[in-house]
Amino acid sequence: MSILFSPITIGGVSLKNRIVMSPMGMNACKAEDGKVTNWHKIHYASRAVGQVGLIMVEATAVTRDGRTDPDDLGIWEDGQISGLQELVTIVHEQGAKIGMQLCHGGRKSKIPGKIMAPSAIPYDESSVVPEEMTEEQIHEVILAFKESARRAKQAGFDVLELHAAHGYLLNQFLSPLSNKREDNYGGNPEKRYQFLKEIIHEIKKVWDGALFVRISATDYHPEGCSIDDYVFYGNLMKKQGVHLMDCSSGWVVPPKFPEKPGPGYQVPFAAQIKKEVQIPTAAVGMITSGFQAEEILVQGHSDLIFIGQELLRDPYWPRRAAKELNVSIEAPPSYEYIWNK
Template sequence: MSILFSPITIGGVSLKNRIVMSPMGMNACKAEDGKVTNWHKIHYPSRAVGQVGLIMVEATAVSLDGRTDPDDLGIWEDAHISGLKELVTMVHEQGAKIGIQLCHGGRKSKVPGKILAPSAIPYNENSIVPEAMTEEQIREVIVSFKESARRAKQAGFDVLEIHAAHGYLINQFLSPLSNKRDDKYGGNLEKRYQFLKEVIHEIKNVWDSALFVRISATDYHPDGCSINDYMIYGKMMKEQGVHLIDCSSGWVVPPNFPESPGPGYQVPFASQIKNEVQVPTAAVGIIKTGLQAEEILAHGHSDLIFIGQELLRDPYWPKRAAQELHVSIDAPPSYEYIWNK
């Protein structure tokens, strides 16, 4: 039996397989109101038809001024709930579970007006200088994460993921490259974790299903966070009841990745955190084939496989993976006559 196509339960949520559609920015809300569009209703359910076990909806803005782009999907007001609820229903009808990723862009927000960050340090030489957040502003953003989680629960999502990676606001607090504060939210590793700690705490007051956190497991910078720092952060998350750590990397400062990152280049981060922190993890990044995904799981490197670009190229990637692994999987009823030939 293939591990990739075996069921798993994480945080009380049972998935039919280990394949997850990775959250990716779609920038499809052209009205700039953050509401679900017909495009979303085609995009996500089609991957559920393709037999993905868990659909993770894109980075979704918890506040109007925290959008990473003006056309981001939003969850900052109750008016968003009905569209998200319809999307959840459509995915559930196709036999998949669905999650949503909550995000605040911080200094990487590309919206008119002021932008907020832990410290008044721009992302790069072409970025505007953000406003260093007051403790009152910090509290307001924490509440926006909590209220967004409440809306996600009302919409019926199965999984919630906190976006603490890729240089967005929470990642900015975690990294010494972007956090130069000398109050309770900065100065050492434990204080840099304080913002995420409070976000998790408040979310757990209103959310009782599976909770994931996406991290950038290294900053790829000698003065930034390394995997060793994230081992400590991982232990803190585990103690707070986070059910899975989704292991990505980079982007808190302008990218300085390996020149040509190879397939599965982030898998070692997921493996180290899984096996040393003893918490479930997800592997993501240049995972292209079913054989590759199966090998990652078989060696105990992660518990879930997040697939991004390959699912944009092929909504039926799970079928292709099953063929590679010589595994028979259920077909959507209307496709049975051709999938089983």
């Protein structure tokens, strides 16, 4: 029996297989209102029809000012809940579970107006210099994450993921490259974790479902965070009740990879976190075939496989992976006569 197509339960959420649609920025909202459009309903539902076990919706802004782009999906106000409920219903009807990734862009926000960050350091030479956040602003963003989690629960999502990777605000607090604060939110790894710690603590008051955190397991910089730092952070997350660490890498500063990334280049991060923290992990990044995904799971490197760009190319990637592995999988009822031929 294929591990990729075997069920698993994480954080009380049972998935029919280990295939997850990775959250990706879709930039598909209209009029800067952050609301679900018909495009979202088609986009995500088609991957659910394709037998993805868990659909992770794109990075979703917890505040209007925290959007990474003007056309980002949002969850900063109650008026956005009804569209999200429709999206959840459609995906559930196709037999998949659905999660939301909560995000604040911080200094990587590309919107007019005030840009905030832990410290007044731009992402690169062409970026706007952000304002250093006051403690009052920090507490406001923590509350925004909590309120967004409440809305996600009201909309019916099965999983929440905090986007603490790729140089967005939570990642900015965790990395010494972007966090030069000398108060309770910076100065050493434990203090740099304080912002994320408080967000998780507050979210837990309103959210009792599965909670994932996406990390950048290395900054690819000698003065930045390494995988060892994320083993430390991972132990703190586990203590707080995080159910899974989704292991990506880079982009808190423009990365200088030691060599050109190749297939599965981030898998060792998921493997080390899983082994040393003893927490479920997800592998992500340049995973394109069923054989490759199965081998990652067989070797015990991760518990879930997050598929990104390959699912943009092929909404029915699970069927292709099943054919590679000689596995027969359940077909959407209307496709039964042709699905496994």
